[in-house]
Amino acid sequence: MPSVADILIPLALDNAYSYAVPAGLVLSPGDVVQVPLGPRETVGVVWQVAESPGGSNLRQVTGRLEAPPLSDSLRELVDWLARYTLAPKGSALAMALRLPDEAARGETSRIGVRGSGKPPARPTAARMKVLAVTADGTMRGKSALAKEAGVSLSVVDGLIDDGALEAVALAPEPVALPPDPDHPRVPLSEAQGEAALDLIARAFQDSEGGEAKAPTILLEGVTGSGKTEVYFEAVAEAVRRGHQALILMPEIALTAQFLDRFAERFGVRPATWHSGIGSKRRERLRAGVAAGEVAVVVGARSALFLPFSDLGLVVVDEEHEAAYKQEDGVHYHARDMAVVRGRLENCPVVLASATPSIETKVNAEKGRYAHIVLPERFGGRRLPDIHAIDMRLDKPEKGRFIAPPLVNAVRATIEAGDQALLFLNRRGYAPLTLCRACGHRYQCRNCSTWLVEHRFRRALVCHQCGYAERRPDACTECGTFDNLTPCGPGVERIAEEVTELFPDKRVIVLSSDFPGGAERLRAELQSVADGECDIVIGTQLVAKGHNFPHLTLVGVLDADIGLTSGDPRAAERTFQLLQQVTGRAGRGDKPGRALVQTYQPDHPVIAALLSGDATRFYEEEIASREAAGLPPFGRLAALIVSANEREVAEAHGQALARAAEPPQGVMVLGPAEAPLALIRGRYRFRLLVKTERAVDLQAYLRDWLGRGPKVRGNVKVAIDVDPQSFL
Ligand code: ADP
Ligand code: ZN
DSSP: OOEEEEEEEESSSSOOEEEOOOOOOOTTTTTTEEEEEETTTEEEEEEEEEEEEEESSSOOOOEEOOOOOOOOOHHHHHHHHHHHOOHHHHHHHHHHHHHOOOOHOOOEEEEEEOOOOOOSSSSHHHHHHHHHHHTTOEEEHHHHHHHHHTOOOHHHHHHHHSSSSEEEOOOOOOOOOOTTTTTTOOOHHHHHHHHHHHHHHHHHHHHSSSSSSSOEEEEOOTSSSSSSHHHHHHHHHHHHHHOEEEEEEOOGGGGHHHHHHHHHHHOOEEESOOOOOOOHHHHHHHHHHHTOOEEEEEEGGGGEEEESSSSEEEETTTTOOOOEEEEEEEBHHHHHHHHHHHHHHHHHHEESSSSEEEEEEEHHHTSEEEEEEEOOGGGGGGOOEEEETTTTSSSOTTOSSSHHHHHHHHHHHTTOOOOEEEEESSSBSSEEEEEEOOOOOOOOOSSSSHHHHHETTTEETTTTTTOOEOOOOOOTOOOOBBBEEEOOOOOHHHHHHHHHTTTSEEEEEEEEEEETTHHHHHHHHHHTTTOOSSSEOOOOGGGGGOOTEEEEEESOOOTTTTSSSSSSSHHHHHHHHHHHHHHTOOSSSSEEEEEEEEETTTSSHHHHHHHHHHHHHHHHHHHHHHHHTTTEEEEEEEEEEESHHHHHHHHHHHHHHOOOOOOOEEEEEEEEEEEEETTEEEEEEEEEEEEESSSSSHHHHHHHHHHHHHOOTOOOOEEEEEOOOOO
């Protein structure tokens, strides 16, 4: 009987389409195929196949493609992701498919050339130079050979046509060498050894039988406790058992330093997956992962959708990181999806953090996750002493931002030959520029944001959309010369102050807009670790996961910065960030300390940080979330309505609100103008849905959107389940 295949296409479509399977072609769910779609051909994945007498009016599958099929569990993950986030199923599939672009698809094999031993017909000087290079018998790429010989590519081509050079297919470089789980390693401390044994026992004992469910485990260890060394042991155990392991990291934490540490433990560097790798390498890595040849992948959040053939462990490092939430396209949280994938593969998931998210902490306390704690730093090192500088009493000099006690501490630190880090979570020179003559404030023309001065680039820049204009000499409003004033500090302005204070010291500014991109930035982070500068000035980028052994002082310039926003996660975020950044101090042989500039030393978050009592902070924050019915004790979803005209966006938001009809246990708030009311020329309104924990939030949303107003014209409604950002 002929069969019909339901094919899901990686476009923003909700349902699979039915196609007839041509005679002779046998398809299974997960196969990657080519199908006609409208006037074009496109790629899709078989979601289901059924025998059916009546498929004759359907279009036919064109053929199967040579790509690794999607496993059952990966397809379930796609279904799950779409159901949970309300994203179109095809958009969820696109993340698991990530097809290479056209350019990369052709160049699958590398061609090399070598001398054939046959003399050339015309032995010109250029030709002889090439043959001299090939005399060593090595195979080289054509352009590499031309370059080495100092001739043009046409000379090499001529020699190939002549038969003096022969073309050979080069074996592709392996994407990754196999890691050795029993590579000789530095000994673990007693506490680490115990934690590692405990971790391995919990992770693997039960799941092997096939009966019990593989657990999720919170590995909570203070900064510098050596969590990495501990979860490496679990990775080693997964590899020993012949399984694959995935280590997820926030993108920027994927440093050479981390890869070297991996190499010290396993003898080779791991395969990596992040936005910087080329599409050709991407495709080979996917194939290697699907074939089970790649044992360990270290990757950013999208590595979660790689086609592992036998996933035996997932580690989510720095699990509390907001960077795990994707804020465009499919709004998903990679940590949560890692837990889902673990469940679908029945493989253990380890969540590692010094400052776990409230959600994870509650799951551990309720016994839904296992919990392993490393309460002390490795090697008897102490956590830094943290003191407040009360900015109401110890004021910086006029026009300055670093209070005298911090200046003195920096001086003492660098005089002792150590490093100091000054932390301010603001890029650029000044967050606001105004004209002192007319009061005009410089604002983005596409967004409701102030333009941030970047003095180095001599520009005013929008941090939302990237719009930039030259910093004018005269006010664009009133024409007065030399009257523009920067208001407030950014890291560049702090660097100016530091250079004036310590003119002969080596100062480096690190933020995500560091010129030269991620690779340069990673190199700079390494140079800091190597002690090649005295004072580091940085944004949150330097707070995370890095190990700077020479750093003994951390100065937080504005601890209060994140506390004033209306975001329900403001307290948690601030606590985590400050705990992480102060935790950079004293990780080497010398003890560290931190000084925290604040106007509200009695604020619960600041007080908890100063007392070093994380337990108290978590208790209070969990209690207040519970009282307010906020996650994880209730559920949240945001709808962001945007349009090119303000009235259109607002009207659509209001029509949505009228259709909300919230049942028992559901509350719909808004529409309210978003804090970022205008981004890239689009006006934005937000609605917030808050439900009790037992409510099926997705079912309610689907219902509501189904009866809500039709989306017309340029209106867009983005759905963000479990929102992390409220802007
Ligand atoms: P965490 O991730 O918990 O903040 P790390 O895993 O980065 O801590 O470890 C902190 C520092 O201690 C690193 O420099 C690491 O190399 C070192 N360290 C941890 N465990 C050991 C060990 N068993 N032997 C030697 N050095 C270790
Ligand atoms: Zn803008």
